[in-house]
Amino acid sequence: MESLPEAHPQEDIYEGGCACGALRFRAQGVPKRVGLCHCMTCRRIHGSAFGSYAIYEHDDVEWSGATQAWLSSELGRRHFCPVCGSVAYMEYGDRSEIDMPLGAFDQTGIFEPTYELYCCRKEPWLPRGVRTEFDMDRD
Template sequence: METFPYTPSQQPLYDGGCACGALRFRAKGEPKRVGICHCMTCRRIHGSAFGSYAIYERDDIEWSGDTRAWKSSPLGRRHFCPACGSVAYMEYGDGSELDIPLGSFDRTGIFEPTYELWCCHREPWLPAGVRTEFDKDRT
């Protein structure tokens, strides 16, 4: 498992990586926001009813290891580990923000989503009204 050099900082550091350990990251500080996405692409790439993400500025994430990417929408690129296929992150538009899957962090329970996207595709058995909801993307 790759480790990162210790850098004294006032910001908390959050480590994570892919399932096989070939790809590692360190997130500096708190994310800009944390959300859940029910879009059909997130459902399919995670093989689950939704994806959940911590959104960071690109400069707040350090990476170790390689990724491969595919263009998942006109504005989106999804990066994954070429060894195990784990989702590494998503970037949209100019790529200044990275959406890091909550399940890729080493610790659990560190971030709680405050909103949900693409609720038009949410499974009917999931509770509604728990956090801010958007029928499609955030406005």
């Protein structure tokens, strides 16, 4: 596996990767936004009640290792590790943004979601009104 280039010391750098270690990333700076998604695709790929993501500019994330991808919606491509199957990231449309799963970061507690998408699919046992909620996608 190739190694990532050295980080710039004056910038916040957040690293992470897949479950088996074949895929690694380095994200520069703080994300544009952080959110939860309750859509059925996120629920199924994470095997959980929701997915949680830090959204970065595509150019702010560097990768080592290969991914495979599939078209999960008309605009969305979901990338995963071909070795262990871990969710790597999502990109949509013009691919200017990249959605990084919070569970893939090496550190915990670094980003707190401020909104939730597809709350029409939210489990009834999850608390309501904790953050901004959208019935479907953001406007």
